[in-house]
Amino acid sequence: xxxxxxxxxxxxxxxxxxxxxxxxxxxxxxxxxxxxxxxxxxxxxxxxxxxxxxxxxxxxxxxxxxxxxxxxxxxxxxxxxxxxxxxxxxxxxxxxxxxxxxxxxxxxxxxxxxxxxxxxxxxxxxxxxxxxxxxxxxxxxxxxxxxxxxxxxxxxxxxxxxxxxxxxxxxxxxxxxxxxxxxxxxxxxxxxxxxxxxxxxxxxxxxxxxxxxxxxxxxxxxxxxxxxxxxxxxxxxxxxxxxxxxxxxxxxxxxxxxxxxxxxxxxxxxxxxxxxxxxxxxxxxxxxxxxxxxxxxxxxxxxxxxxxxxxxxxxxxxxxxxxxxxxxxxxxxxxxxxxxxxxxxxxxxxxxxxxxxxxxxxxxxxxxxxxxxxxxxxxxxxxxxxxxxxxxxxxxxxxxxxxxxxxxxxxxxxxxxxxxxxxxxxxxxxxxxxxxxxxxxxxxxxxxxxxxxxxxxxxxxxxxxxxxxxxxxxxxxxxxxxxxxxxxxxxxxxxxxxxxxxxxxxxxxxxxxxxxxxxxxxxxxxxxxxxxxxxxxxxxxxxxxxxxxxxxxxxxxxxxxxxxxxxxxxxxxxxxxxxxxxxxxxxxxxxxxxxxxxxxxxxxxxxxxxxxxxxxxxxxxxxxxxxxxxxxxxxxxxxxxxxxxxxxxxxxxxxxxxxxxxxxxxxxxxxxxxxxxxxxxxxxxxxxxxxxxxxxxxxxxxxxxxxxxxxxxxxxx
Numbered sequence: 001x002x003x004x005x006x007x008x009x010x011x012x013x014x015x016x017x018x019x020x021x022x023x024x025x026x027x028x029x030x031x032x033x034x035x036x037x038x039x040x041x042x043x044x045x046x047x048x049x050x051x052x053x054x055x056x057x058x059x060x061x062x063x064x065x066x067x068x069x070x071x072x073x074x075x076x077x078x079x080x081x082x083x084x085x086x087x088x089x090x091x092x093x094x095x096x097x098x099x100x101x102x103x104x105x106x107x108x109x110x111x112x113x114x115x116x117x118x119x120x121x122x123x124x125x126x127x128x129x130x131x132x133x134x135x136x137x138x139x140x141x142x143x144x145x146x147x148x149x150x151x152x153x154x155x156x157x158x159x160x161x162x163x164x165x166x167x168x169x170x171x172x173x174x175x176x177x178x179x180x181x182x183x184x185x186x187x188x189x190x191x192x193x194x195x196x197x198x199x200x201x202x203x204x205x206x207x208x209x210x211x212x213x214x215x216x217x218x219x220x221x222x223x224x225x226x227x228x229x230x231x232x233x234x235x236x237x238x239x240x241x242x243x244x245x246x247x248x249x250x251x252x253x254x255x256x257x258x259x260x261x262x263x264x265x266x267x268x269x270x271x272x273x274x275x276x277x278x279x280x281x282x283x284x285x286x287x288x289x290x291x292x293x294x295x296x297x298x299x300x301x302x303x304x305x306x307x308x309x310x311x312x313x314x315x316x317x318x319x320x321x322x323x324x325x326x327x328x329x330x331x332x333x334x335x336x337x338x339x340x341x342x343x344x345x346x347x348x349x350x351x352x353x354x355x356x357x358x359x360x361x362x363x364x365x366x367x368x369x370x371x372x373x374x375x376x377x378x379x380x381x382x383x384x385x386x387x388x389x390x391x392x393x394x395x396x397x398x399x400x401x402x403x404x405x406x407x408x409x410x411x412x413x414x415x416x417x418x419x420x421x422x423x424x425x426x427x428x429x430x431x432x433x434x435x436x437x438x439x440x441x442x443x444x445x446x447x448x449x450x451x452x453x454x455x456x457x458x459x460x461x462x463x464x465x466x467x468x469x470x471x472x473x474x475x476x477x478x479x480x481x482x483x484x485x486x487x488x489x490x491x492x493x494x495x496x497x498x499x500x501x502x503x504x505x506x507x508x509x510x511x512x513x514x515x516x517x518x519x520x521x522x523x524x525x526x527x528x529x530x531x532x533x534x535x536x537x538x539x540x541x542x543x544x545x546x547x548x549x550x551x552x553x554x555x556x557x558x559x560x561x562x563x564x565x566x567x568x569x570x571x572x573x574x575x576x577x578x579x580x581x582x583x584x585x586x587x588x589x590x591x592x593x594x595x596x597x598x599x600x601x602x603x604x605x606x607x608x609x610x611x612x613x614x615x616x617x618x619x620x621x622x623x624x625x626x627x628x629x630x631x632x633x634x635x636x637x638x639x640x641x642x643x644x645x646x647x648x649x650x651x652x653x654x655x656x657x658x659x660x661x662x663x664x665x666x667x668x669x670x671x672x673x674x675x676x677x678x679x680x681x682x683x684x685x686x687x688x689x690x691x692x693x694x695x696x697x698x699x700x701x702x703x704x705x706x707x708x709x710x711x712x713x714x715x716x717x
Contacts (some may be wrong), residue, residue, distance in 0.1 A: 012418050013078045014051045016448050018044060020085045029092035036125050043081075043132045049139045050074070053147040058413070060147070067147070074138050075503070076515055079540065081131045082448075083572050083596065086619075088124060090595045093618040097640050168208060169340070169369070170333035174326065175212050181321050182213060182275070183222045185302040193299050197307040197319040200326035203370035203405065203491045206308040207279055209326060213306065214277055222302075224272040228279065230432035232490075234508070235283035237292050241265060244276060256525070265295040274299060277306045280432070280490065284313040328367025335362035337369060341376025341474065357388040364397050364407065370474070370489055371407035377473030378411045404495045411473060412499060420499070421449045422466045423475055426488060427496035427504045428520040428545065434479055435486040441467055442622050442646060446575050446598035447518070447542065459645070460668060510534055518543035523555045523580065532562050536569060542596075543575040554582040554604065564588040577601035579624070589613045598622065603648070606630050615640045626671065627651035639663040647671070662689040 020026055021040045030037055061067040181196050198206050213219060214228065227247040229240045238258050245265045246253060255261060276296065283289070296305065307318045315323045329337070338358055343351060358379070365371035375391070382388055396410040415423065422444050429435070441463040444450055450463045470476045475492055479485040488496070497504075502513040507521040512534050519538070523546040535541070548555070557563070563578065568590035570576075576597060578584055584605040592613025600617075601624040608630045615637040623641070625631055625648060632653040638644075639660035647664075650671040657674050661667075667690050 012421050012449060013082055014047045014054075017078070017082055017085055018047055020089050023089075025096075026089055026092055029095065030088065033091075034125075035088070036128060039125075039128050039132055043128075043135065046132065046135050046139050050135065056147045070138070070141065072501070072515075074135075077131070077134045077138065079517060081135060083540070084124070084127050084131055086596055090619055093642070094595075094616065097618050097642055168205075168212060169337040170329045171205065171209055171212065174209055174324075175216075178209070178213055178324060179216060179218065182219060182304055182306075193293070193296050193303050193305060193320070195293075195305045195307060195318050195320045197309065197315050197321075197323045198326055199309050199312065199315045199323060201328075201368075202310055203368040203489070204326050204328055205369045206310075206326055208369070210277055210279060210306050210308050214275070219275065222273070223275040223304075224300075225269065225274040226276075227274070228277045230279045231281045231283075232430075232432050233280075233282045234430075235281075235288065237288065240278070240292060241295070248274075262295045269296065269299055269303075272300055273302045275304050275306070277308075279308050281307055281309045281314050281318070282311055284311060284317070286317045289314075289317050329369060329372070330367065331359070331363050334365045334367060334369075334372045335359045337372040338362055338365075338376040338379065341373055342379035353385050354388055357385060357392055361388070361392050364392075366405075366407075368405065368407075370491055371405055373474040374408050374411040374492075377475075378414050380472060381414075403498050405491060408491060408495045409498075411475075412495060415473070418450055419466055419469055423470055424496055424500035425449065425504060425518060426476075427493065427500040428506055428518050428543065429488075429493075430506050430520075430522070430547065431490050431493050432487070433547065434482070435476065435488070437464075437467055437484065437486060442599060443543075443545075443575060445645075446621055448574070448598075458668075507534075512538060515540070517541060518545075518575075520545040520547055522546075523548055525554075526556050527562075527581075532566055535566055539569060540572050541570050542572055544570060544573055545575055545577050546579075546581075548580055555580050556583045557581045564590070567591065568593055570594070571596070573597055575599040578605060579603045581605055585630075587611055587614065592616045595619065598643075600624065603627055609633055610635075612637065618642055620644055622646040624648045625652055629653060634658050634661070636660045642666065645669070649674075664690065 021044055027037060027040070030040065057067055057071055061071055178196060178198070181194070184194075198209060200206055214226065219226075225248055227244045229243050229247075231240055238256075238261070241258065241261050242253060245261055245268065248265070248268050253261060253264070274296075278292075281289075293305065296303070307314070309315060309318075335355075335358055338361065339355070342358070343354070349355070361375060361379075362372065365375060379388060379391065382391065391410065391414075394410055394413075396413060397406050399406055399409070412420065412423070425444065425447065426435070426440075441460065444463050444466060445459055450459070450466055467476070471478070471486070476486050476488055479487045497506075500518075502515050504518040505512065505516045505520070507519055512519070516538060517540060519541060520543070535544075546555075557578075563584060563586075567576070567588065571593055573594050574596050576594065576599070579601045580603070582605060584602075585608060587602075587607065587610065589611045590613070591611060594617065596619060597617050598619055599622045600614075600620060601622075603624045603626040605628055607625070607628045609632075612635070615635070618640060620641050621643055623644060623646070627650070629651060630653060631649075632655060634649070634654065634657065636658050637660075638658060641664065643666055644664050645666050645668045647667065647669070648671040654672075654674045670690075
C-alpha cells in the first residue's frame with residue numbers, strides 16, 4: 001500500500017470552503033471590496049463536482065498510482081484555496097471588530113479607505129482567479145483516472161457510549177502461566193533478577209497481557225515497588241532510566257548525567273522487591289540491554305522484569321525465564337471479541353444472522369485482537385445484515401500491504417470524512433504518546449476539522465463527539481494508568497501515518513517534505529537556531545506543535561531569532577505552541593501577521609505581556625498562558641478577540657481582569673477569575689455577562705486582590 005492515502009483531507013476542506021463562500025456576511029464583504037462574486041459562484045460549482053467523485057477516488061487510489069497522484073495534487077490546491085478564502089474572511093472579521101471598537105471616526109475612515117482602495121484586493125482577485133482555474137482543471141481531468149460520482153456515506157454517525165477497553169478475551173491461560181512465574185520468589189538459576197520476555201507479532205496483545213499482570217491484585221501485594229516504561233523503536237537508555245527513576249521515587253530529576261541517574265535508581269530499589277516492565281523493546285544490542293538493566297542487578301530476591309517485544313533477537317538477549325511466545329486468538333475468540341464490541345450485549349446468540357456473517361469476518365482478522373476490536377467498532381455503527389455483508393465482501397481484505405493490516409484499513413475506510421481527518425491528524429504524535437483529550441479536541445477545532453458540522457451546535461460538543469467515536473471504534477484506547485489520558489496502538493499510529501501521507505509529520509530527522517501542513521517534533525533541553533532552519537521554507541505550515549521529551553522538564557531556545565525571525569514566515573499557522581520554552585520572554589509584533597491562528601499556547605514561558613498585535617488575531621479560539629509567572633496584565637484590547645473560546649491564565653501574576661473581558665461573548669472556559677482590588681474593579685457578578693461560562697460555588701471575599709477559580713466549562717465530557 002502506498003504511503004500517501006490522501007482522500008481523508010479533502011471533503012471536509014471542501015465543505016469549509018463552501019461554508020465560507022456561501023456566508024451572507026462574507027459575500028457582502030466581498031461585494032463591498034469589489035471582489036469577483038461571480039467567480040465565487042463558479043468556484044462553488046467546481047467544488048461540488050469534485051466532492052461528488054472523491055468517494056470513488058478514495059477507493060481507487062490504493063491500486064491506481066494515477067488516482068493517488070491526482071489526489072495528492074488536488075489536496076494541495078484545496079489547502080491553498082482554503083487559506084486564501086480564510087484570509088479574505090479574516091479581513092471581514094477585522095473590519096467588523098474595528099467598526100465595533102472605540103476607535104475614533106477618523107481612524108475608521110482611514111481603515112475604510114485602506115480596505116476599499118488598497119492593492120491587496122486587486123491581488124486577491126488575481127489569486128481567486130488562479131485558484132478557480134487550478135481547481136477547475138482537476139474537475140475537467142476527472143475522466144482521466146476514470147472516476148465516477150458516488151454518493152458519499154453519511155458524514156456523521158451517532159456518538160456512542162465509551163466501550164470498556166479492559167475487556168480481554170482468550171488470555172486467561174496466558175495470564176495464569178505468567179502469573180506463576182511472576183510470584184515465584186526464587187529467580188532463575190545463576191541470575192539475581194528474573195526476566196520474563198513476552199514476544200509475538202504486532203497487535204497480538206503483548207502490552208495488554210503485561211498490563212493485566214501489572215495490575216493484578218496478587219501482583220500488587222507481592223511487590224514493594226512497580227514501574228512501567230515504554231521503550232519503543234527510538235531506544236534511549238537515558239530517557240528510560242530517568243522515567244523509571246521518577247516513577248519509583250515520584251520525584252523530578254533535572255540531571256543530564258546517566259551514571260548519576262543509575263546510581264540513584266539502584267539506591268532507590270535497594271531492599272525492595274520490585275517489578276519493572278519494559279514495553280515494546282526493539283533494540284537488539286546486548287551491550288545496550290546490559291547497560292539498561294545494570295541498576296537492577298543484585299536486587300532483592302524475587303524482583304522481576306517483564307519485557308514485551310516483536311523481535312526474536314531481543315528475546316535471546318533478555319530472557320532468564322523460558323521466553324513466552326504469545327499466540328494469536330482462535331477464530332472463536334476473535335468472533336467473541338467482535339461481538340462484545342459490535343453488539344454491545346453478552347448474548348450474541350440473539351442475532352443468529354449477524355453471527356453467521358460475523359464469524360466469517362472474524363476469520364479474516366488473523367487472530368489479532370487489535371483487528372477484531374477495530375472491526376467490532378466498525379460493525380457497531382452498522383445496523384443490519386446488508387451492511388455486515390458489505391464489510392465481509394469488501395475488496396480491501398485482499399489488498400496486499402506491508403504497511404497496515406487490511407482489517408485496520410477497512411475500519412478507516414468506513415469512517416465518516418470528518419473523522420478521517422481527525423484520525424489522520426494524530427500521526428503528528430510519536431508512538432507511545434499519551435493523548436490529552438481536551439488538548440486534542442481544541443486542536444481539532446483550531447484546524448477546522450469539525451467546524452462544518454457544528455452549525456447551530458456547540459463546537460466543543462461536536463469535537464468531543466469525534467473523540468468518542470474514535471474511542472468507540474478502538475482507534476483510541478484509554479490508558480491504564482490515567483483515566484484522563486489516552487493512547488494509540490503502534491499499528492494504529494502506523495495506519496494514521498499511511499493515510500496522512502506527507503501532510504502530517506512527526507519530525508525526527510532534519511528533512512521536511514515540501515507539502516507538510518501539520519508538524520510536531522521532540523523538544524529537547526536546548527534547541528539551537530540550526531535545528532529550526534528546516535522550517536524556514538515551510539510557508540504553508542498550519543501546525544507547529546513541539547512535544548516535551550522525558551529527559552527534560554523545561555526547554556530553552558538558544559536564539560531569539562527563532563521567535564522573531566521564524567514566526568513571521570509561517571503565515572498560514574492555525575496552531576502555534578511555544579509551551580515549556582522557559583526562556584522566552586516576549587513575542588515579536590509580527591505575531592499579528594498570523595491571521596489564521598486559532599490556537600496559541602505560551603504556557604510555562606516567561607512571557608510578561610502580549611504585544612498589541614496579538615489582539616488583531618480575531619480568529620483566535622484558544623489562548624493558553626498557564627504558569628507564565630511573570631505575566632501580569634490583560635489589556636483592554638482583549639475585547640477584539642471576538643472568537644476566543646478558551647482562556648487559561650492559571651498560575652499567572654494577574655492583579656485584575658479588564659472590564660472588557662465581558663465582551664468576549666464566545667468564551668466557554670476561563671481557568672481563573674481575578675477580582676480587582678479597586679472598588680470599581682471587575683466583580684464576580686460581572687461574569688454573568690459571559691453566557692457560556694458557569695460559575696463554581698464561589699463567594700467573593702473582600703480583600704486587596706484574590707483569584708477565584710472558575711469551573712472550566714468543557715462541554716461534552
